[in-house]
Amino acid sequence: MLKIEPRKNRSNFLEVSAPVIAVILTMIFGGFLFLSMGKNPFEAIKLIFWDPIMSPTFSEYSRPQLVIKAAPLILIALGLSFGFRANIWNIGAEGQYIMGALFSGSIGLALYPLDAWFIFPLMILGGIIGGIFWAMIPAILKIKFNTNEILVSLMLVYVAEQILALASISFLRNPEGLGFPGSRDLSKYPSASNPELIANSGIHVGVICSFIAVVFLTYFLTYHRLGFQIKLIGQAPKAAKFSGVNVNYIVIFCLGLSGGLAGIAGMFELTGPAGLINIDFNVGYGFTAIIVAFLGRLHPIGILFAGLLMSLTYVGGELAQFMLSIPAAAIQVFQGMLLFFLLSTDLLVSYKISFNLGINNSNPKSKSE
Amino acid sequence: MSDKGTILKIKDISKEYPSVKANDSVSLDLEYGKIQALLGENGAGKSTLVKIIYGLVKPDSGRMYLNDMEYRPKGPQDARSKGVGMVFQHFSLFDALSVFENIVLGLDNILEKKELQKQIIDVSSEYGLSISLDKIVGNLSAGERQRIEIIRCLLLNPKIMIMDEPTSVLTPGEVSDLFLVLKKLSKSGMSILYISHKLEEIRTICTKATIMRRGRVVKNCDPQKISATKIAEEMVGTSFSSPKKSKIKKGKECLQINNLSFQPSDPFGIPIKNLNLKLHHGEIIGIGGVAGNGQEEFLSLLSGELKPSNGSLFFNDEDITKLNVVERRNKGILSAPEERLGHAAVPAMSLTENCLITAEHRMKLSKRGLIDYTISKNLSDRIIKKLDVRTGGSDALARSLSGGNLQKFVIGRELIQNPKIFIVNQPTWGVDAAAASSIRQQILDLAKEGTGIIVISQDLDELLEISDVFCALVGGQLSSPEMTNELNPSRLGMLISNSIE
Numbered sequence: 001m002l003k004i005e006p007r008k009n010r011s012n013f014l015e016v017s018a019p020v021i022a023v024i025l026t027m028i029f030g031g032f033l034f035l036s037m038g039k040n041p042f043e044a045i046k047l048i049f050w051d052p053i054m055s056p057t058f059s060e061y062s063r064p065q066l067v068i069k070a071a072p073l074i075l076i077a078l079g080l081s082f083g084f085r086a087n088i089w090n091i092g093a094e095g096q097y098i099m100g101a102l103f104s105g106s107i108g109l110a111l112y113p114l115d116a117w118f119i120f121p122l123m124i125l126g127g128i129i130g131g132i133f134w135a136m137i138p139a140i141l142k143i144k145f146n147t148n149e150i151l152v153s154l155m156l157v158y159v160a161e162q163i164l165a166l167a168s169i170s171f172l173r174n175p176e177g178l179g180f181p182g183s184r185d186l187s188k189y190p191s192a193s194n195p196e197l198i199a200n201s202g203i204h205v206g207v208i209c210s211f212i213a214v215v216f217l218t219y220f221l222t223y224h225r226l227g228f229q230i231k232l233i234g235q236a237p238k239a240a241k242f243s244g245v246n247v248n249y250i251v252i253f254c255l256g257l258s259g260g261l262a263g264i265a266g267m268f269e270l271t272g273p274a275g276l277i278n279i280d281f282n283v284g285y286g287f288t289a290i291i292v293a294f295l296g297r298l299h300p301i302g303i304l305f306a307g308l309l310m311s312l313t314y315v316g317g318e319l320a321q322f323m324l325s326i327p328a329a330a331i332q333v334f335q336g337m338l339l340f341f342l343l344s345t346d347l348l349v350s351y352k353i354s355f356n357l358g359i360n361n362s363n364p365k366s367k368s369e
Numbered sequence: 370m371s372d373k374g375t376i377l378k379i380k381d382i383s384k385e386y387p388s389v390k391a392n393d394s395v396s397l398d399l400e401y402g403k404i405q406a407l408l409g410e411n412g413a414g415k416s417t418l419v420k421i422i423y424g425l426v427k428p429d430s431g432r433m434y435l436n437d438m439e440y441r442p443k444g445p446q447d448a449r450s451k452g453v454g455m456v457f458q459h460f461s462l463f464d465a466l467s468v469f470e471n472i473v474l475g476l477d478n479i480l481e482k483k484e485l486q487k488q489i490i491d492v493s494s495e496y497g498l499s500i501s502l503d504k505i506v507g508n509l510s511a512g513e514r515q516r517i518e519i520i521r522c523l524l525l526n527p528k529i530m531i532m533d534e535p536t537s538v539l540t541p542g543e544v545s546d547l548f549l550v551l552k553k554l555s556k557s558g559m560s561i562l563y564i565s566h567k568l569e570e571i572r573t574i575c576t577k578a579t580i581m582r583r584g585r586v587v588k589n590c591d592p593q594k595i596s597a598t599k600i601a602e603e604m605v606g607t608s609f610s611s612p613k614k615s616k617i618k619k620g621k622e623c624l625q626i627n628n629l630s631f632q633p634s635d636p637f638g639i640p641i642k643n644l645n646l647k648l649h650h651g652e653i654i655g656i657g658g659v660a661g662n663g664q665e666e667f668l669s670l671l672s673g674e675l676k677p678s679n680g681s682l683f684f685n686d687e688d689i690t691k692l693n694v695v696e697r698r699n700k701g702i703l704s705a706p707e708e709r710l711g712h713a714a715v716p717a718m719s720l721t722e723n724c725l726i727t728a729e730h731r732m733k734l735s736k737r738g739l740i741d742y743t744i745s746k747n748l749s750d751r752i753i754k755k756l757d758v759r760t761g762g763s764d765a766l767a768r769s770l771s772g773g774n775l776q777k778f779v780i781g782r783e784l785i786q787n788p789k790i791f792i793v794n795q796p797t798w799g800v801d802a803a804a805a806s807s808i809r810q811q812i813l814d815l816a817k818e819g820t821g822i823i824v825i826s827q828d829l830d831e832l833l834e835i836s837d838v839f840c841a842l843v844g845g846q847l848s849s850p851e852m853t854n855e856l857n858p859s860r861l862g863m864l865i866s867n868s869i870e
Contacts, residue, residue, distance in 0.1 A: 223739050223740050223742075224738055224740070228740060231718075232726070235715050235716075236714075239712055239715050241694075242694070242713065242727070243694070244673070244694030244695035
């Protein structure tokens with residue numbers, strides 16, 4: 001029979017190669033998926049992974065898109081990864097992202113058309129506060145009433161979506177917008193806009209911020225006491241208690257960090273690429289970032305690469321949709337495959353599968369413990 | 370019923386685990402129609418032996434004979450089909466299902482529903498196991514649940530039934546009901562192997578007892594004919610090497626425990642009841658008793674991991690009841706819990722990182738929240754050197770160390786911090802003899818420097834060797850302290866088995 005046993009020593013080779021193997025497996029099985037839909041698998045894979053960067057026709061548009069899409073994914077995933085390490089599962093980053101955008105957007109819109117240097121920083125602060133505020137709800141409920149943060153944070157996503165819809169048709173609606181839903185275009189409001197810093201590069205303040213966050217959080221995770229305590233809780237909760245870690249504090253910290261970063265991501269997205277608050281403002285970065293966090297093995301530098309890779313599948317996926325008319329759902333399945341293969345190859349890093357033909361104690365009805 | 374004779378004969382069974390020899394050529398004869406006790410402290414090898422009989426564990430060597438035929442169960446199902454049944458200490462029942470459904474799920478062969486119901490009713494009325502089949506298991510008491518397990522076992526018509534500490538979850542009334550059932554079963558010719566460490570119970574229903582200690586059978590006797598004291602002596606062992614007692618140079622009182630009580634929220638937790646104890650500088654107090662009697666809770670209450678529901682703690686006349694783990698540690702109250710991997714140390718972290726768990730503040734391994742790994746590594750190197758930990762170095766992962774070496778490291782991590790009070794649970798559990806004696810020496814040296822020490826251990830020889838004062842922790846209650854050098858084996862045995870109120 002098949003048996004999964006822990007490895008004595010984690011295989012270093014596998015540890016490094018597992019994500020690569022996962023990507024290759026995704027290409028193979030994704031290829032079959034596209035084949036079964038009557039598309040040319042090689043062309044589809046090439047459109048997804050190669051053309052956005054290298055194709056002379058598409059890269060001019062795709063390359064900036066790559067960093068624009070990667071930045072929020074990286075920011076959000078960085079925050080989530082800290083909680084995930086400590087077994088604190090914030091699934092509602094999407095909601096915190098929306099709230100960050102709403103808070104910062106409200107500030108910007110309230111001050112329109114004032115021209116002042118402090119508006120943009122104030123909006124950043126608003127984004128952070130909005131995200132943290134939304135994340136504190138599951139955090140406090142967890143601490144006070146031991147509720148499950150997975151459910152609470154997830155349900156709050158839908159609440160946030162409703163508030164977003166309400167805002168875009170009522171209190172944040174553009175008074176000059178002829179009654180259409182949606183706010184003023186903040187990207188056209190200089191004091192509140194988040195423009196491209198280098199022409200045609202896609203790089204805006206948010207992109208820079210996400211790179212800084214990668215460096216800072218790498219350092220923090222390695223050298224700060226809280227980083228150590230987070231690892232401790234995740235790996236051995238009993239040892240964390242023995243060490244004197246204040247678990248409630250860590251819950252607040254992890255949810256606050258992920259909420260704050262998601263809020264900032266929402267703010268940059270709003271003031272830059274999206275421009276305005278509208279019903280369809282959120283496109284799922286908060287959920288995709290969960291995949292990015294695991295794809296990057298919960299390590300900031302891994303997340304940087306994972307965010308870029310995931311962004312590539314988005315941009316490339318759109319290209320494949322456009323060029324080969326592959327449905328969006330198929331692209332999502334493809335992204336799901338990536339997570340699936342990553343998690344399964346990850347299992348092989350820590351565990352080995354052995355075929356045990358010895359004693360037959362596989363009796364399913366056996367009452368052995 | 371059938372003529373007296375041996376139904377199961379066990380010959381020279383041995384089973385060795387990496388750190389311990391669980392069974393060392395154990396031989397045992399189980400007779401027809403008898404309730405036979407298997408006695409011993411935790412870790413004596415009872416469970417291993419029983420698992421071997423039930424086919425869950427393969428012995429390294431030795432043979433078993435069932436009705437004079439060689440018996441070599443391939444697994445529990447095979448054991449059951451050959452007539453060996455077992456009732457576990459913890460039940461494996463589905464709360465949401467009815468009694469009948471639970472019984473059906475536990476059977477190896479599927480029978481017609483009516484036929485099965487008839488069988489169940491026959492069995493239950495024959496042995497007085499009253500139970501109603503339609504009830505939902507979730508609403509039943511522990512005694513009723515146990516009856517389901519017994520019925521499940523009896524439906525297979527076993528010749529031998531093994532019962533693992535069956536009374537540990539029962540109320541006194543349920544216990545006497547169970548005994549009636551067991552007596553009926555044995556009258557009808559079934560042999561029962563009854564595992565327990567409760568002496569009075571065994572004296573009530575068993576006519577033969579096999580006493581195990583440290584993986585060996587030390588005595589076979591009739592428990593109804595010899596005294597509980599004598600049995601207890603056999604369980605804990607009489608082979609006392611009169612310990613070399615250093616003169617007690619008790620210093621001032623350093624820890625005072627007043628009426629300490631703890632009510633666990635977890636249903637399987639052990640409550641601590643009104644515990645009082647005084648510890649002096651330079652004194653070693655040994656806390657004996659079988660594990661699962663509140664040892665872990667006691668240590669956690671002192672370390673600050675658990676908050677007492679009542680009572681107070683004083684350290685050098687200062688009330689520390691409300692202090693948390695880190696504050697207590699900063700005062701010099703250090704502890705080393707029993708469970709090495711996962712509690713005292715993190716398996717997947719390096720020894721350097723493991724230093725941070727308890728030594729971060731006291732040894733200044735961090736500055737303004739930032740960890741200095743160089744200092745931490747130095748500390749780890751020093752621990753490795755001081756305790757002679759055999760490892761690849763401070764970068765080695767905790768789980769790569771053998772049990773004994775990790776234990777040395779975990780204890781060394783506290784010793785090197787110059788504790789004022791040191792509390793340790795099972796300091797030499799699973800550690801080889803040489804390492805054990807080096808750990809004990811370290812503890813003695815620490816006491817010589819004036820540290821007050823509490824050693825919690827199941828190893829009575831160890832406690833007699835190093836402790837000045839002895840208490841037994843049984844059922845969450847602490848016996849009054851007695852000078853170790855005035856203890857005799859029978860007194861010790863009684864303290865541990867708590868036959869003396």
